Amino acid sequence: MPLNHLFAPIRLGRMEVRNRLVMPPMSVNFGVDEQGFVTEQHWVYLALRAKAGTGMIVMGGGTVHPDGLDLPRMPRVWDDCYIPGLSRLTAEVKRYGARIGLQLLHGGRQAFHERRVAPSPLPSLAVVKGVPRELANGEIKELVVAHAEAARRARDAGFDFVEIHAAHGYLISEFLAPNANRRNDEYGGSFENRTRFLLEIVSAIKERCGRDYPLGVRYNGEDYVAEGWHLDEAVRLGPLLQAAGADWLHVSAGVYGSLPVTIPSMYQSFGCFVHLAEAVKRAVSVPVIAVGRIKDPVMADRLIAEGRADLVAMGRAHLVDPELAAKAAQGRLNELRPCIGCCRGCIQNVLAMSEATCVMNPELGREYRLGQPRPAARPKRILVVGAGPAGLACTRLLALRGHRVIVVEERARPGGALVLASRPPGRAELLEMVEYQLAELQRLGVEIRLHAVVDESLVHELKPDVAVVASGANPRMPQLEGLFESGLELSTVLDVLSGEVIPGARVVVLGSDQAAMVTADFLAQGQRQVAVLGGDHFASELAPNDRTSLRQRLAAAGVKLYKRASIRKFRAGELVIDHQKGQELLIGFSDLVIAEGFRSERGTVDMFRKLGLEAHLLGDAKSPRTLLETTAEADELGRAL
Ligand SMILES: Cc1cc2nc3c(=O)[nH]c(=O)nc-3n(C[C@H](O)[C@H](O)[C@H](O)COP(=O)(O)O)c2cc1C
Structure with a gap:
């Protein structure tokens, strides 16, 4: 299906x-050295996306003032010394015909360091702690x-252009929000x-760079907080930005x-924010970019066809699949590597001051070192x-x-574990990882044998040179006095999610990892009363954006x-x-669901080693962890063998 729009x-x-x-601005916290100069890591990453055919790439977080630095490794643009690297x-990037622009950012009260400034001395609502210093009137003009x-x-x-960052609670957005x-x-x-600062910036850029130097403004259609900036004001501001010289508006x-979030x-x-772009679009005649959970190029095409947006930004979709544009343009949609919306490798890492990576694409940010997978010097038979997910990723x-x-x-x-992990409400996208991997393996002609018994006769039949054991993990049972005489129906998260056990109306979940918490959500459907007996944290393995x-x-x-x-x-x-x-009595509970973590299933590795076969443990079979670690490990092993 050609995506003509x-x-x-x-x-x-x-x-x-x-x-x-559009590849929207994303601060990946890599590809900028200690002194703030961009490195090969950054341009190889962007150029790959440009080469695939993306129309417009906005480089994230070009910081306009040292106090505005939002993360340690952001491109800086407050001094001429940064011009040669940029x-x-x-x-x-331009070699490949994409338009490349820089986002201009000042982090305001959401900056990571201690020299935060803001329109008023009010702390950020989350993530960053501490009261910022109020800007003096003269400083605003500076x-x-x-x-x-x-x-x-x-x-x-x-x-080719700049885009002003007036969104997401950073400095300019703070001026806008009451x-x-x-x-x-x-x-x-x-x-x-409140809009004066932004409008003055638009005019000042037009004056300094020439009226025809392309300039966009990214701003919020909604802050989604009490007394924040709302859609009615965003719609009112649109025509004023256009009149001041904005060539497009990008509504987040x-x-x-x-x-x-x-x-x-x-x-x-x-497309959870598309209605905001649509409302702004009705008020202006310059093009409008929509963004937010758009990962399907068909949906992007439809949004344009329906006149809801003029351009569509797909952020994480570009992190996950560098070839997004080429696959979409050539109709190779079944080859697209999907973003599963877990937020683990990307924004969670970045906000923890680490380099962005991706559960679905462990190569992100390492493109300059890795290149294409190197053909095996001596092709082997590998079982x-x-x-x-780990076994399939490695196999690919x-x-x-x-x-x-x-x-x-x-x-x-x-x-594997993703089949059940995808069953609780809102988690279905996890299975897209497996669907992608299976489509890839089919394309590559790999045989998958189901209902298989892994024993010596299988080894004799297949005669592998190497075995990779990625047989996952099973729930751990806790040692609790009186557990089996408690009269409670006992089950594990796997029993519940597989439907093998259907608990009664009042359930206690023992444990608070991500499996426990999504199972509690699963159980809470259908009017069940659920109590979770947790540790220090709840679902700490999930990214904050997901956990919230x-x-x-x-x-x-x-x-x-x-x-x-x-x-x-x-x-x-x-x-x-x-x-x-303190102490509490829980009365009237019928079921206890155990969610006390997992232990590796790796019995076959001993058998392989006894037979003298080179065998590698992978994923949860090596040690139970999250997808972020296991898929990265699968990638490493897949490249190393
Ligand atoms: C790792 C990461 C860093 C981001 N950094 C920025 C940024 O510097 N400036 C900005 O305006 N938006 C930033 N964003 C937001 C994206 O531009 C985009 O609005 C958001 O990811 C939603 O789009 P998506 O669902 O297509 O990913 C970032 C997003 C991610 C995932």
């Missing part, structure tokens, strides 16, 4: 763009000039005053601490035991490199969470528990 050219101001697919980057100078440097470095801006001067109070949403997880619906790489691989799985279907939505769901369903809880004793139909707030 998505791949139609468009003009933004004087800039022709080859199509409407010039190298733009040249590398920052207007700083943005204009930064834009001039971007232009001199060869960027909850962050309590100023009494001409930059605070009325709508006219959310600030630190909002719900939904700016980078929504799998719990949020696809992979276990068709879970092994097969790509020319090894002859066969996957054996004892269960009736592939997917889950916690909200559990709260709405009335699931009771007990922190630092343990079972003191069982009595008929009763549990005496200790928890953070």
